[in-house]
Amino acid sequence: MRIVLVGPPGAGKGTQATRLAEKLRIPHISTGDLFRANISRQTELGKLAKSYMDAGNLVPDEVTIAMAKDRMEQPDAEGGFLLDGFPRNVSQAEALDELLTTEGITLDAVLDLEAPEEEVVKRIAGRRICRKDSAHVFHATYSPPKQDGVCDICGGELYQRDDDSEETVRTRLEVYHTQTEPIIDYYKAQGLVVTISAMGAVDEVTGRALEALKREQ
Numbered sequence: 001m002r003i004v005l006v007g008p009p010g011a012g013k014g015t016q017a018t019r020l021a022e023k024l025r026i027p028h029i030s031t032g033d034l035f036r037a038n039i040s041r042q043t044e045l046g047k048l049a050k051s052y053m054d055a056g057n058l059v060p061d062e063v064t065i066a067m068a069k070d071r072m073e074q075p076d077a078e079g080g081f082l083l084d085g086f087p088r089n090v091s092q093a094e095a096l097d098e099l100l101t102t103e104g105i106t107l108d109a110v111l112d113l114e115a116p117e118e119e120v121v122k123r124i125a126g127r128r129i130c131r132k133d134s135a136h137v138f139h140a141t142y143s144p145p146k147q148d149g150v151c152d153i154c155g156g157e158l159y160q161r162d163d164d165s166e167e168t169v170r171t172r173l174e175v176y177h178t179q180t181e182p183i184i185d186y187y188k189a190q191g192l193v194v195t196i197s198a199m200g201a202v203d204e205v206t207g208r209a210l211e212a213l214k215r216e217q
């Protein structure tokens with residue numbers, strides 16, 4: 001399947017994408033994770049992306065689209081993929097459509113995770129991520145690690161993202177409403193959008209997502 005995951009920052013896109021990708025046997029492609037990997041390797045792309053990310057703004061389309069395209073063209077993405085955090089505005093959605101048309105393929109669904117603002121703010125404030133593997137995500141209250149600051153899965157150090165400060169989160173939410181939400185209408189016009197609630201336990205949301213996607217196959 002070829003799926004786009006959309007939803008406000010902190011809705012649980014990364015958490016769900018890891019689980020859904022495993023169940024559906026498709027790679028999880030997160031532009032946020034790709035940027036963070038570039039930042040930790042201190043590449044030129046990482047240096048450029050960091051200044052935008054720390055302010056809560058979108059990284060320019062040109063570099064983002066090139067990076068996403070390059071990742072989607074890797075052999076493991078031939079049979080399908082789950083895009084998390086891309087596209088993030090209408091021009092990225094148009095660029096993705098162009099790319100898919102060139103390849104003669106189409107999207108199967110756009111999964112829209114809905115969560116109220118007060119909940120996403122709480123989820124972001126407590127988020128802790130593993131330095132060794134960004135798929136190892138914890139929450140100080142909702143899913144605390146057994147030992148404070150240490151990843152249960154691999155023993156790596158847990159840290160808080162630089163862009164998870166209260167002020168930056170406000171900007172990220174604003175950017176989501178003004179720039180990203182319009183892609184939901186863009187995809188509604190193509191009949192691709194399935195909206196589910198992101199509230200409840202992680203497993204419950206995964207079950208809801210799988211049910212919704214089954215209807216789209």
Ligand code: AP5
Nearest residue numbers: 009010011012013014015031032053059085123127139202
């Ligand atoms: P990105 O990394 O994509 O961040 P985001 O969209 O802001 O989303 P988050 O990662 O904050 O949240 P999430 O929805 O994945 O939630 P998570 O699963 O972690 O982007 C970061 C930046 O990169 C952007 O601001 C931009 O600068 C740049 N960027 C990326 N893509 C770009 C693009 N295409 N174009 C331009 N710029 C781009 O969950 C959050 C917390 O909640 C965790 O602690 C988790 O444990 C907990 N949690 C999850 N589900 C539940 C649940 N059901 N119950 C309780 N707790 C839960």
Ligand code: ZN
Nearest residue numbers: 130136151154
């Ligand atoms: Zn870990």
